[in-house]
Amino acid sequence: MSLIKTAPELANAISATYLIDLAVAVVFFLAMIVTAFIINYDYGKVDNSGKTRRAYFFIYGVLTLLVSLALNWALFFRNIRIAAFSNKYLMHLALAAFAATAAYYLISFITVKLSKNRKLSSIFPKKD
Amino acid sequence: MPKSVFVVGIGGTGMRCIESFVHLCAIGMFDDTEVHLLAMDTDKDNGNFRRLATLVDNYKKINGGHSKSETLFSAKINYYQFSPDYDKTDNATMARIINNNADNNIEIANSVSGTRVKATDLADLLIRPEVKEMSLAHGYRAQTQMGSMLMYYAILEEAYNTRSNSGGLRDFLSNLNNGSAGKQVFVFGSVFGGTGASSLPIIPPAFNEAAKIMFNNDSIDLVKNNYYGAVILTNYFTFDIQCNEKVYATADKFALNSQAALNFYNNDQTVKDVYKRLYVLGRDAGSLRRLPSGGTGGADQCNPSDFIELMAAFAAHDFFKQCDKPNSFDNPDKRFVCRGIDDNISHLSFRNFTEDDKEFMKRLGVMTVTSFIDSAYEYFENLRRDTVHFDENDLIPLKKYFQMFGIKSYTDEKGRLVKGWLNQIVESAKDCGYQEGAFFKPTLFACSSDKDFKKYEINEKVFNMESAPTFKVKLFSNPFNVIKDKVIDTKPENNKTLEQLMERTYLALSSLYSL
Numbered sequence: 211m212s213l214i215k216t217a218p219e220l221a222n223a224i225s226a227t228y229l230i231d232l233a234v235a236v237v238f239f240l241a242m243i244v245t246a247f248i249i250n251y252d253y254g255k256v257d258n259s260g261k262t263r264r265a266y267f268f269i270y271g272v273l274t275l276l277v278s279l280a281l282n283w284a285l286f287f288r289n290i291r292i293a294a295f296s297n298k299y300l301m302h303l304a305l306a307a308f309a310a311t312a313a314y315y316l317i318s319f320i321t322v323k324l325s326k327n328r329k330l331s332s333i334f335p336k337k338d
Numbered sequence: 339m340p341k342s343v344f345v346v347g348i349g350g351t352g353m354r355c356i357e358s359f360v361h362l363c364a365i366g367m368f369d370d371t372e373v374h375l376l377a378m379d380t381d382k383d384n385g386n387f388r389r390l391a392t393l394v395d396n397y398k399k400i401n402g403g404h405s406k407s408e409t410l411f412s413a414k415i416n417y418y419q420f421s422p423d424y425d426k427t428d429n430a431t432m433a434r435i436i437n438n439n440a441d442n443n444i445e446i447a448n449s450v451s452g453t454r455v456k457a458t459d460l461a462d463l464l465i466r467p468e469v470k471e472m473s474l475a476h477g478y479r480a481q482t483q484m485g486s487m488l489m490y491y492a493i494l495e496e497a498y499n500t501r502s503n504s505g506g507l508r509d510f511l512s513n514l515n516n517g518s519a520g521k522q523v524f525v526f527g528s529v530f531g532g533t534g535a536s537s538l539p540i541i542p543p544a545f546n547e548a549a550k551i552m553f554n555n556d557s558i559d560l561v562k563n564n565y566y567g568a569v570i571l572t573n574y575f576t577f578d579i580q581c582n583e584k585v586y587a588t589a590d591k592f593a594l595n596s597q598a599a600l601n602f603y604n605n606d607q608t609v610k611d612v613y614k615r616l617y618v619l620g621r622d623a624g625s626l627r628r629l630p631s632g633g634t635g636g637a638d639q640c641n642p643s644d645f646i647e648l649m650a651a652f653a654a655h656d657f658f659k660q661c662d663k664p665n666s667f668d669n670p671d672k673r674f675v676c677r678g679i680d681d682n683i684s685h686l687s688f689r690n691f692t693e694d695d696k697e698f699m700k701r702l703g704v705m706t707v708t709s710f711i712d713s714a715y716e717y718f719e720n721l722r723r724d725t726v727h728f729d730e731n732d733l734i735p736l737k738k739y740f741q742m743f744g745i746k747s748y749t750d751e752k753g754r755l756v757k758g759w760l761n762q763i764v765e766s767a768k769d770c771g772y773q774e775g776a777f778f779k780p781t782l783f784a785c786s787s788d789k790d791f792k793k794y795e796i797n798e799k800v801f802n803m804e805s806a807p808t809f810k811v812k813l814f815s816n817p818f819n820v821i822k823d824k825v826i827d828t829k830p831e832n833n834k835t836l837e838q839l840m841e842r843t844y845l846a847l848s849s850l851y852s853l
Contacts, residue, residue, distance in 0.1 A: 253715035
């Protein structure tokens with residue numbers, strides 16, 4: 211990746227950051243669904259597989275944040291040498307990562323709640 | 339309106355035949371049927387009698403008291419017991435029974451010859467003194483000449499005693515006498531021992547007389563108005579007896595007893611007229627099963643189940659099917675149909691038991707897998723907590739029933755390790771030379787520890803046959819996961835009772851194995 215030296219290059223980098231973070235959120239959303247299906251029901255008196263799925267639900271949310279930050283730091287932030295640009299990009303980098311994480315949790319939560327599939331719905335089971 | 343059938347089991351063998359019959363009800367071979375079961379034994383303490391009572395008690399709790407179809411435990415069972423219970427009355431011996439009734443000492447004139455004779459004299463003529471004095475607490479001990487008289491007498495005595503009270507026999511006969519004619523009655527008993535052999539020929543006329551007395555109606559005819567069928571088991575096991583008493587049943591006389599009985603059944607006009615079908619089951623002398631030595635009866639007489647008793651239960655299944663076909667018994671010509679099992683087979687298959695072998699395979703397969711997954715994975719408790727919500731106490735009779743059904747061995751109240759019914763059936767097949775047992779892969783019964791059960795590939799290793807029904811388990815999955823997934827998707831709206839979970843399990847497993 212070449213160095214970011216001009217304002218248009220910075221603007222492009224900021225746009226790309228938001229798109230990349232959105233993609234990361236989608237990837238972890240899909241990973242969460244696949245993982246929920248892959249985790250088997252526990253046998254024995256109590257089936258705790260729902261708790262395992264819930265743990266992965268949260269882990270993937272945190273990973274969305276961390277991967278977004280790391281990816282954009284590696285792709286763009288390292289290539290900015292101008293201090294003013296760095297400060298501006300850092301703000302967008304953080305904003306995009308948190309937005310992606312929020313999007314992941316929101317979409318995943320709605321999907322889980324609306325799903326009739328037992329494995330997905332076991333992440334947030336209805337209280338009897 | 340469910341179909342109604344009547345089943346009578348007499349003596350130790352009769353009890354074990356009923357036991358197999360109850361298991362057929364449990365696997366669902368009698369859909370939409372109300373079964374009236376009467377267990378008759380002189381020996382109320384008999385281990386088989388008690389085992390049957392426990393089994394039926396658990397069955398009834400699981401079934402919930404109504405008949406249904408396409409599920410396990412589908413038939414409704416009404417269970418009745420009748421026992422002369424000789425050890426708890428004054429009638430502990432034949433001699434005491436004769437002496438207790440003053441009428442037996444009155445001389446009766448023979449209408450033809452004019453000879454005057456007492457009933458006691460007749461008894462002396464027919465019955466040896468040591469037989470007259472033997473305790474009846476453990477049954478008739480192969481003394482059928484006495485047993486037939488005593489059982490007839492006991493049934494009539496019960497009729498007089500229950501004219502205004504309830505009782506097992508009265509309730510059974512009341513249902514038999516209720517409503518329309520054409521009831522289907524099937525009787526199980528052996529012809530080589532005591533109680534069954536004594537009672538089989540006298541049951542229909544004794545029931546008829548008893549009903550007339552109980553319901554105070556001389557126009558009752560339970561013989562002509564109903565269809566009677568019976569299975570008679572000739573000797574199929576042998577044992578060494580350790581007994582200090584003068585009179586007891588010995589296995590070496592079983593073949594002779596059987597021969598005499600068959601001769602009687604072949605010639606007796608009453609038997610021929612009453613029984614529409616007689617199914618005779620037995621083994622040749624070279625393939626008798628040797629059982630552990632025992633006493634004359636009592637709690638210790640709890641013989642293991644044998645596959646021949648399951649065949650007897652299927653005789654009842656066949657008889658009830660024949661009764662439903664129009665004009666089944668119209669042909670007055672008596673025919674003999676003979677069937678055997680092929681030599682040189684490694685295991686008994688479903689086809690050896692019934693012409694409805696596909697249905698039998700489906701039903702027994704589903705029940706066996708259900709019992710297995712409950713042993714291996716705590717299946718019912720697992721699903722009760724998150725899928726079908728019912729009271730945990732509902733599972734107690736089911737657990738007990740599965741123990742007695744027999745995938746996993748259990749410890750009884752005396753601390754002995756006991757194999758359940760299916761395991762005993764398979765063992766009996768092995769004892770008779772079928773080295774791979776019956777129906778299922780021998781490895782299925784080799785699981786002993788929890789680890790064995792959990793590791794077993796129940797999706798593939800169930801049926802012992804070429805191109806056996808199986809289902810696929812994907813990478814990272816396991817059989818329990820696939821089964822639970824399928825059950826969750828089957829009739830999800832039925833999520834309130836154990837009965838509903840049973841039906842969902844039945845449908846899911848039938849679908850998974852494509853049965």
